[in-house]
Amino acid sequence: MTTILDARRRTRWMLLELLVLFVVLNALGVTLRLIQSGLPLGLSEHIGYAIMTLHGLGMPSVFSMAVLVLAGWFLETKVDVRVPAWVWTWSFRIFRIGVALLIVATLVGGFAAGWYALYPIPFSEMTTWSRPVTGLGVFSVLVVGVALLVLIVALLTAMLRKFGWLDAMAWRNIGSVPPIVLISMASLINMSFSIVDGAWFLTLNLWQVVDPSVSFDPMMMKNIVFIFGHTLVNADMYMMAGPLYAVMPKYSGVPWKTDIWTAIAWNMSPLIVPGAFGHHTYMDFVNSHVIHYLGQAASFLSVVPLLLVTFYGAGKQFWGVHYGNWHFVPIAYGMAIMWWVIGGFAAVIDAMISMNFVFHNTLYVVAHFHTYGLMGLGFFLIGSAWDIFPGNEKWGKRAFLVMNMSGFMFVLAFYLAGLAGVPRQYAGYADIPMLDLAQYAQMLALIGGIGGAVFLAGLLALLGAFVHAHKR
Amino acid sequence: MTSQQFAAISLVLVTSCIVAVGVSFALSKPRSPAETAARFGTLRRKGFFILVPAVLALLAYASLRTPFPHEYDDTDAFVVNVVGHQWYWELTDKDGKPVTKLSEGKIAFLVTSADGDVNHGFGIYDPHRKLWHGKLIAQTQAMPAWVTRLFRVPYVNKLVVALSPGEYVIECTTYCDGEHDKMKDTFTVVRKEGAKS
Numbered sequence: 001m002t003t004i005l006d007a008r009r010r011t012r013w014m015l016l017e018l019l020v021l022f023v024v025l026n027a028l029g030v031t032l033r034l035i036q037s038g039l040p041l042g043l044s045e046h047i048g049y050a051i052m053t054l055h056g057l058g059m060p061s062v063f064s065m066a067v068l069v070l071a072g073w074f075l076e077t078k079v080d081v082r083v084p085a086w087v088w089t090w091s092f093r094i095f096r097i098g099v100a101l102l103i104v105a106t107l108v109g110g111f112a113a114g115w116y117a118l119y120p121i122p123f124s125e126m127t128t129w130s131r132p133v134t135g136l137g138v139f140s141v142l143v144v145g146v147a148l149l150v151l152i153v154a155l156l157t158a159m160l161r162k163f164g165w166l167d168a169m170a171w172r173n174i175g176s177v178p179p180i181v182l183i184s185m186a187s188l189i190n191m192s193f194s195i196v197d198g199a200w201f202l203t204l205n206l207w208q209v210v211d212p213s214v215s216f217d218p219m220m221m222k223n224i225v226f227i228f229g230h231t232l233v234n235a236d237m238y239m240m241a242g243p244l245y246a247v248m249p250k251y252s253g254v255p256w257k258t259d260i261w262t263a264i265a266w267n268m269s270p271l272i273v274p275g276a277f278g279h280h281t282y283m284d285f286v287n288s289h290v291i292h293y294l295g296q297a298a299s300f301l302s303v304v305p306l307l308l309v310t311f312y313g314a315g316k317q318f319w320g321v322h323y324g325n326w327h328f329v330p331i332a333y334g335m336a337i338m339w340w341v342i343g344g345f346a347a348v349i350d351a352m353i354s355m356n357f358v359f360h361n362t363l364y365v366v367a368h369f370h371t372y373g374l375m376g377l378g379f380f381l382i383g384s385a386w387d388i389f390p391g392n393e394k395w396g397k398r399a400f401l402v403m404n405m406s407g408f409m410f411v412l413a414f415y416l417a418g419l420a421g422v423p424r425q426y427a428g429y430a431d432i433p434m435l436d437l438a439q440y441a442q443m444l445a446l447i448g449g450i451g452g453a454v455f456l457a458g459l460l461a462l463l464g465a466f467v468h469a470h471k472r
Numbered sequence: 473m474t475s476q477q478f479a480a481i482s483l484v485l486v487t488s489c490i491v492a493v494g495v496s497f498a499l500s501k502p503r504s505p506a507e508t509a510a511r512f513g514t515l516r517r518k519g520f521f522i523l524v525p526a527v528l529a530l531l532a533y534a535s536l537r538t539p540f541p542h543e544y545d546d547t548d549a550f551v552v553n554v555v556g557h558q559w560y561w562e563l564t565d566k567d568g569k570p571v572t573k574l575s576e577g578k579i580a581f582l583v584t585s586a587d588g589d590v591n592h593g594f595g596i597y598d599p600h601r602k603l604w605h606g607k608l609i610a611q612t613q614a615m616p617a618w619v620t621r622l623f624r625v626p627y628v629n630k631l632v633v634a635l636s637p638g639e640y641v642i643e644c645t646t647y648c649d650g651e652h653d654k655m656k657d658t659f660t661v662v663r664k665e666g667a668k669s
Contacts, residue, residue: 112649118591121647121649124588218591218616284612285612286615419604423643424647431654432643433599
């Protein structure tokens with residue numbers, strides 16, 4: 001018999017658990033940065049690569065789950081779209097198993113293929129981990145994917161059951177469609193597409209684990225894995241616009257309704273976003289040229305409609321917020337939008353081939369996705385969670401200020417290293433045969449590591465502000 | 473490439489400043505809901521009709537200049553075959569002899585990975601450039617030879633660059649496990665015989 005918790009308790013429990021995971025993964029990221037700085041921590045570079053893999057796979061998993069939990073809460077409370085409690089319970093259990101297996105595969109088994117396990121890296125004879133560990137690592141990600149897909153399908157069916165395709169996608173009755181429904185539909189379509197694609201990639205990998213005589217085209221596998229990864233993190237990011245639309249009017253007093261532009265923009269999203277992955281393969285000159293052109297066009301086009309609609313809408317909301325209403329939530333959303341725009345703009349720059357030529361696979365790439373991932377998406381999640389479970393305002397704001405400043409220091413160190421051409425995914429820079437570049441990279445890694453550690457402290461203080469408000 | 477990196481970083485900084493100013497402006501102006509709605513109604517309409525064409529124009533411009541030129545004129549280039557292995561580079565000339573000294577001018581790198589090996593990133597660094605100018609000057613991916621269901625195709629990325637005399641460093645830019653951060657090499661570009669100094 002499944003214990004069915006009510007929605008509020010369930011959401012609070014899941015968010016706290018995800019926050020603990022987030023803190024652990026964050027700490028691992030800081031550890032990696034400190035290993036890169038050359039500090040004598042006694043951790044080998046191989047451990048660094050295993051940490052990198054866990055961090056790179058764990059963070060998107062936690063973010064995706066948190067996005068679904070929060071969107072699920074707002075869909076349930078604002079528009080009465082309900083997913084059965086047993087679906088939440090079981091998908092979260094599956095998710096836990098997946099994450100636990102991933103931790104075992106990376107930190108115990110030494111699985112260190114990087115987040116995209118760029119085929120055929122898990123099958124090289126030189127790998128530093130065993131073949132069964134490859135199987136475990138790949139399987140763990142598949143399990144996480146199943147957990148997410150169950151929730152995605154459940155949310156999609158719940159929305160379709162209540163609204164139907166025509167209303168949910170705002171193809172009719174535009175003004176009466178709640179924006180959170182339209183946004184969730186568009187983003188969940190992207191997410192489901194991405195996860196099915198990812199499952200395909202992982203299944204092919206598992207097939208080769210079981211039957212080592214088969215092999216696949218590395219270029220095909222690279223395209224598949226980037227369709228998966230790129231689309232998933234983009235959809236996570238866009239999905240959080242739903243709570244933004246749903247929550248902001250409470251603080252601004254200005255209604256935020258679906259209009260024709262919103263409808264067009266969000267309907268375009270599932271058509272454009274999956275095509276943008278092509279910018280990951282610009283440096284594979286032999287890849288299909290169609291993918292390159294598509295990547296360039298989609299990278300630009302995916303920004304335009306959503307940016308205009310969401311940011312103008314958000315601007316209107318923020319202008320509507322009175323002094324007295326400057327609660328933690330609108331501040332967190334405001335900063336999240338700011339970091340989203342900055343990181344997104346940096347991404348579009350890298351999506352131009354002439355720029356990609358000198359930025360691809362440098363720390364510049366790492367800089368941009370930490371800007372809109374950690375500080376964009378992360379702050380959206382924090383703001384939304386705070387709206388449901390408000391903490392102590394005064395201490396929350398102070399902690400948030402610390403997180404913004406230290407976060408800036410953290411990403412700036414990546415941007416500066418990327419500008420100089422420091423390669424990404426290096427566990428250490430001591431062996432770079434250019435002394436100035438090696439020292440510069442190490443110094444920036446230390447600065448970034450300190451920034452990351454302070455960010456983590458800010459996050460814990462934020463949690464303290466929440467606990468402080470709830471202990472009475 | 474210097475100008476590109478400067479352009480990129482200044483674009484990021486300028487946009488960041490504009491966005492930050494915008495956010496702080498929005499945070500500092502309390503308005504009544506009605507006033508806000510009226511003001512933003514016109515701004516949004518204007519914004520849509522100005523910004524959409526502007527971005528489309530930018531897109532058209534960027535697309536004209538890109539994607540990366542797929543056809544190369546390497547008729548008079550010095551050809552170097554590059555094969556990535558876990559975890560070293562193998563550079564040979566067209567006769568298959570190891571090469572570390574390349575002739576000045578246009579150089580065609582034919583880049584791939586060894587059979588049964590993994591992906592690597594072939595990044596050429598100029599150690600004499602300033603950090604602020606960016607030391608990475610060119611790159612492409614090295615992908616192992618591949619087998620389709622029907623036939624086998626040698627899989628080669630071709631990178632043609634004009635390099636002036638001096639020393640260059642090769643770093644692996646695509647994660648390849650184990651000694652990835654130690655996978656490096658160097659080569660020297662020497663003056664063509666008879667060329668004026």
